[in-house]
Amino acid sequence: MPVLSAPEAIRGPFLFRHDIPFAAPGQVIGLLGGSFDPAHAGHAHITREALKRFGLDRVWWLVSPGNPLKARGPAPLQTRMARAREVMRHPRVEVTDIEARLGTRYTAETLARMRALYPGVRFVWLMGADNMAQLHLWQDWRQIIEGVPVGVLARPGQRISARMSRAAAIYASYRIPGRFSHLLAGAEAPAWCFVNVPMVDVSSTAIRASGAWSAQAG
Numbered sequence: 001m002p003v004l005s006a007p008e009a010i011r012g013p014f015l016f017r018h019d020i021p022f023a024a025p026g027q028v029i030g031l032l033g034g035s036f037d038p039a040h041a042g043h044a045h046i047t048r049e050a051l052k053r054f055g056l057d058r059v060w061w062l063v064s065p066g067n068p069l070k071a072r073g074p075a076p077l078q079t080r081m082a083r084a085r086e087v088m089r090h091p092r093v094e095v096t097d098i099e100a101r102l103g104t105r106y107t108a109e110t111l112a113r114m115r116a117l118y119p120g121v122r123f124v125w126l127m128g129a130d131n132m133a134q135l136h137l138w139q140d141w142r143q144i145i146e147g148v149p150v151g152v153l154a155r156p157g158q159r160i161s162a163r164m165s166r167a168a169a170i171y172a173s174y175r176i177p178g179r180f181s182h183l184l185a186g187a188e189a190p191a192w193c194f195v196n197v198p199m200v201d202v203s204s205t206a207i208r209a210s211g212a213w214s215a216q217a218g
Contacts, residue, residue: 025120
């Protein structure tokens, strides 16, 4: 089986082609990262909205090995992957564990690796408004917003905090108005767009607290 030989500047394990998603040059791929512990209808909802609002060809869910900002470890990766595939059934959405295969820990590092592995592919980083509110706490967060366009989708109770966030203030002049969200995919970074979407009031935290997910995660 052929492998991807990454450029010398990209360190990490060799990857079999079947280990990572396929994307052709010229495609626009939205990336939604997270622990998905567990994936739920809210994740699926903002993914479908992102496909429509931002003019994306596809969306990849990047199910991470773990979230560096969370002290508690998530359920096993393959358990979370299986749940994600049950929740997100769409012909233009792919669930992947590419971060674990790349050996990357932080989003900025993952994006740098992926942009080098997929020359000619345009990536758009997707996040809920709650993550935008704390983006300035992420490792090398400026490299994220200056490396790829960022699409921000409102989630319950987080609209104001995202718009008032440090990242939003620093990059205010690079914001694309929501009514022009379809332009985000073709914009050069830094560029970001905040869109309001109909709410789905569900969270992974609430699901875990109910005990339903812990029983499955074992």
